[in-house]
Amino acid sequence: MRTFSEIKNKNVPVAIVGLGYVGLPLAVAFAEHFDVIGFDINKERVAELATGVDRTLEVDNARLQSVSMELTSDPGAIKRAGVIVVAVPTPIDKNRRPDLSPVIGASTLVGQHLSKDAIVVYESTVYPGVTEEICGPILEKESGLACGKDFFLGYSPERINPGDKVHTLQTITKIVSGQNPEVTSLLAAFYGTVVQAGIHQASTIKVAESAKVIENTQRDLNIALMNELSHIFAMMGIDTLEVLEAAGTKWNFLPFRPGLVGGHCIGVDPYYLTFKAEELGFHPQVILSGRRINDSMGQYVAQTMVKKMIHQGCAIKGARIGILGLTFKENCPDLRNTRVTDIIAELGDFGCEVLVHDAYADKADANKYYGINLTSLDEFKNLDGLIIAVAHDAYKKIRMEQFTAMFVAPEKAVIGDIKGILDRDMVQASTAKVWRL
Numbered sequence: 001m002r003t004f005s006e007i008k009n010k011n012v013p014v015a016i017v018g019l020g021y022v023g024l025p026l027a028v029a030f031a032e033h034f035d036v037i038g039f040d041i042n043k044e045r046v047a048e049l050a051t052g053v054d055r056t057l058e059v060d061n062a063r064l065q066s067v068s069m070e071l072t073s074d075p076g077a078i079k080r081a082g083v084i085v086v087a088v089p090t091p092i093d094k095n096r097r098p099d100l101s102p103v104i105g106a107s108t109l110v111g112q113h114l115s116k117d118a119i120v121v122y123e124s125t126v127y128p129g130v131t132e133e134i135c136g137p138i139l140e141k142e143s144g145l146a147c148g149k150d151f152f153l154g155y156s157p158e159r160i161n162p163g164d165k166v167h168t169l170q171t172i173t174k175i176v177s178g179q180n181p182e183v184t185s186l187l188a189a190f191y192g193t194v195v196q197a198g199i200h201q202a203s204t205i206k207v208a209e210s211a212k213v214i215e216n217t218q219r220d221l222n223i224a225l226m227n228e229l230s231h232i233f234a235m236m237g238i239d240t241l242e243v244l245e246a247a248g249t250k251w252n253f254l255p256f257r258p259g260l261v262g263g264h265c266i267g268v269d270p271y272y273l274t275f276k277a278e279e280l281g282f283h284p285q286v287i288l289s290g291r292r293i294n295d296s297m298g299q300y301v302a303q304t305m306v307k308k309m310i311h312q313g314c315a316i317k318g319a320r321i322g323i324l325g326l327t328f329k330e331n332c333p334d335l336r337n338t339r340v341t342d343i344i345a346e347l348g349d350f351g352c353e354v355l356v357h358d359a360y361a362d363k364a365d366a367n368k369y370y371g372i373n374l375t376s377l378d379e380f381k382n383l384d385g386l387i388i389a390v391a392h393d394a395y396k397k398i399r400m401e402q403f404t405a406m407f408v409a410p411e412k413a414v415i416g417d418i419k420g421i422l423d424r425d426m427v428q429a430s431t432a433k434v435w436r437l
Helices: 004-008 023-031 043-050 061-066 075-080 101-112 130-143 181-192 205-236 240-247 269-279 286-295 297-311 340-349 363-370 400-404 424-429
Strands: 014-017 036-039 070-072 083-086 119-122 152-155 174-178 199-201 320-324 353-357 385-388 414-417 433-435
Touching: 004 181, 014 023, 014 075, 014 101, 023 036, 023 061, 036 075, 043 070, 075 101, 083 101, 101 130, 119 130, 119 181, 130 152, 130 205, 152 181, 152 205, 174 181, 174 205, 181 199, 205 240, 205 269, 205 286, 205 297, 269 286, 286 297, 297 340, 297 385, 297 414, 297 433, 320 340, 340 353, 400 424
Parallel strands: 014 036, 014 083, 036 070, 083 119, 119 152, 174 199, 320 353, 320 385, 385 414, 414 433
Antiparallel strands: 152 174
16 A cells, blocks of 8 residues: 555655546645646646636636646546545436446546555545445456555545635545545545644544535535425515524524525435435435425425516516526536526426526536526616526625616516525615515
């Protein structure tokens, strides 16, 4: 097995497989201390990074340009690495079942270029058992090496929060685990070099895998409760956010808010856990109930919008509705598993004309992955309805009179402020009908 001193002294390089939202920050952080090979199968991504530009905005361009590392789409470079970190997506398919094809593909590729004594560390979110029961055998088959003898496995779940400049790789405690104590110790020293918040050494890889998958399951269930409460309070004519602010004055009340639940983690990870549970013969009820609530919120938002517009005397078929925000969260360009698309689809079923703007999303990606043509704010004219779906800072700067000026009839304006970003005093002073979750 490779030693940490070999890595520290740059006798052997470290390879990061997958240079996306997780892999690139890792590669850059490690490149400040070790010899790093950054690999991605996307040649365009590699070429763009080579110019010192990161379109995900996870790494500042100046910092990216300041580090020295090898960027490549040639898998042969992996063979030189003593530690290989796999940071590829683990999405779900259209039936909400785990799609392990990216991690299986990465394992196959790594196995074909795996050197003796190397350590392969997975950061991708998986259900317990995937690293050792699926990835390990693939690496063995492709390399002809024996796992635990000729190469070794580790798991250190990613905790990247896209767009968050406070909770970063360096400031979040890192979980590390290995198939034996020696691997775990090496990974603790390896990650400890860049993570200032500290290292937690899990006793087994399965414990680490489980910890990751329940982190987001817990958040998912708490948000589901808030979403269910928003349904109840809406029927009672009570403002949900005012209720939560009042309840939040108690020291142990958790500050969750209702909203759309998308992205690559919270809206996905629970399905990995429930898949494994059902494979074992246990049918989870609480987790799947929370998922059903959260997955239905896009339709609920669209239907509520339609009802509010009808009350304002608006004809729905052919109504022109603007949507501000397409990414899965504020202030980042990440479009993965965005649930804003559910709102768009439901409004389309009502026969509405939907315009979409986003302050961060890439237009080509929006069209490629969702068939959505993003428009400019200048096109938000003669609207019958407006939904502020994502709380981008750019939208918080728009004044109330600017919003109402977008409408064909400002006195009948209906605005769905999904995240509650509009100032209450401005709303009360306006003639617009504003509602929020």
